[in-house]
Amino acid sequence: MWWTSKHEDLIEITADGCDKIVYNKQSIIDSIKKLKQISSIDRLFYAMKANYNPSILNLIYENGVGFECVSPGEVRHLIKSIPNIDLNRIIFTPNFAPKTDYIFAIENNLNLTIDNLFPFEEWPNLFIDRDVSIRVDPGIGAGHHEHVVTGGNFSKFGIPVNDIVKVSEYSKKYNINIKGLHSHNGSGIKDISSWTNTANILLEIANKFPSIKTINLGGGIPIKEKLSEDDFDFNKFQDSLNKIKNDFLEYELWLEPGRYIVGESGVILSHVTQTKKKENYFYIGLGVGMNLLIRPPLYDAYHEIINLTKYKEKNEIIASIVGPICESGDKLGKDRYLPHTNEGDVMLIANAGAYVRSMSSNYNLRDMPKELLF
Numbered sequence: 001m002w003w004t005s006k007h008e009d010l011i012e013i014t015a016d017g018c019d020k021i022v023y024n025k026q027s028i029i030d031s032i033k034k035l036k037q038i039s040s041i042d043r044l045f046y047a048m049k050a051n052y053n054p055s056i057l058n059l060i061y062e063n064g065v066g067f068e069c070v071s072p073g074e075v076r077h078l079i080k081s082i083p084n085i086d087l088n089r090i091i092f093t094p095n096f097a098p099k100t101d102y103i104f105a106i107e108n109n110l111n112l113t114i115d116n117l118f119p120f121e122e123w124p125n126l127f128i129d130r131d132v133s134i135r136v137d138p139g140i141g142a143g144h145h146e147h148v149v150t151g152g153n154f155s156k157f158g159i160p161v162n163d164i165v166k167v168s169e170y171s172k173k174y175n176i177n178i179k180g181l182h183s184h185n186g187s188g189i190k191d192i193s194s195w196t197n198t199a200n201i202l203l204e205i206a207n208k209f210p211s212i213k214t215i216n217l218g219g220g221i222p223i224k225e226k227l228s229e230d231d232f233d234f235n236k237f238q239d240s241l242n243k244i245k246n247d248f249l250e251y252e253l254w255l256e257p258g259r260y261i262v263g264e265s266g267v268i269l270s271h272v273t274q275t276k277k278k279e280n281y282f283y284i285g286l287g288v289g290m291n292l293l294i295r296p297p298l299y300d301a302y303h304e305i306i307n308l309t310k311y312k313e314k315n316e317i318i319a320s321i322v323g324p325i326c327e328s329g330d331k332l333g334k335d336r337y338l339p340h341t342n343e344g345d346v347m348l349i350a351n352a353g354a355y356v357r358s359m360s361s362n363y364n365l366r367d368m369p370k371e372l373l374f
Helices: 007-013 025-036 054-062 072-081 099-107 117-122 161-173 192-206 234-247 259-265 295-299
Strands: 020-023 043-047 066-069 090-092 111-114 131-137 177-182 214-216 252-255 266-278 281-286 305-307 317-322 331-338 346-349 370-373
Touching: 007 020, 007 266, 007 346, 020 025, 025 043, 025 054, 025 259, 043 259, 054 066, 054 072, 054 370, 066 072, 072 090, 072 099, 099 111, 111 177, 117 161, 131 161, 131 192, 161 177, 161 192, 177 192, 192 214, 192 234, 234 252, 259 266, 295 331, 305 331
Parallel strands: 020 370, 043 066, 043 252, 066 090, 090 111, 111 131, 131 177, 177 214, 214 252, 281 317
Antiparallel strands: 020 266, 266 281, 266 346, 305 346, 317 331
């Protein structure tokens, strides 16, 4: 991870005593380069919900990646951040959204994806003579927690495979051109067979729609959670996708990674506010909490936490790292091995480039750290 060789620079950034979120520009560029090495992928779209910092959006755009948006607000923010953006580089994938969202997409000529039969059943006139994609639930999902699994009957996303015949009926009745198939099974998918199985299901469905031109496998490529972990087998992933593409050259293959592009680029730098000992257990308090980093309380996500001030010192205590928010769930890390820690020490929380600032709230009305591109 990039920050392991930059700890002194990062400590200097916090010399003013203020907490920060720091993004590493080269980390983002390197992630995009790695994705572009997959020869079978025709187009990449960044899932903007991961991080909508304008500087990051421009960096991604400059490196040839499109965007996946899920609301009119995201689209407007994207256009404001990149005024001259080519709208053809935007995929719009609303979920259980109001009719006005679909009208917005049509009026702005966005690449619209529909993930429910309801719009076809209740608002079919919106889509007459129009190109749309559909999001398919292949009946399988993956991820480390149920809240990040986006496939299967207990997920709200996607049109079940058994209902695809109804999509075909509506497309013929209203002359709706189904041009693409989309699926997204979850976050942090380490099992490569999940990707290949989904691709094969989508390719089988594509045979029923002569107008299909694109197969979108969504996102979910995992990042390295811990320094001790092995890297995701990217070569095996690439080989699997290449084999699929070689058998179905008539379709464009799309991916829409979010966390993979920006996740490892970001770190939270926060100062220790207080420490506490209860019997033999330690608590370390930071200036930021679940108001900024909701992922650990929400779905038990793991983020590496390091004492930068004592980076080279021996780990001697087991502690929970907590924030200043008035909730028992305000724990950013549990049972972490750390050196003895003092008020004012600079703590680093890794993998904070995705779903951190974009999921933050103003709960307890605490200020947000400033964001820097480093």
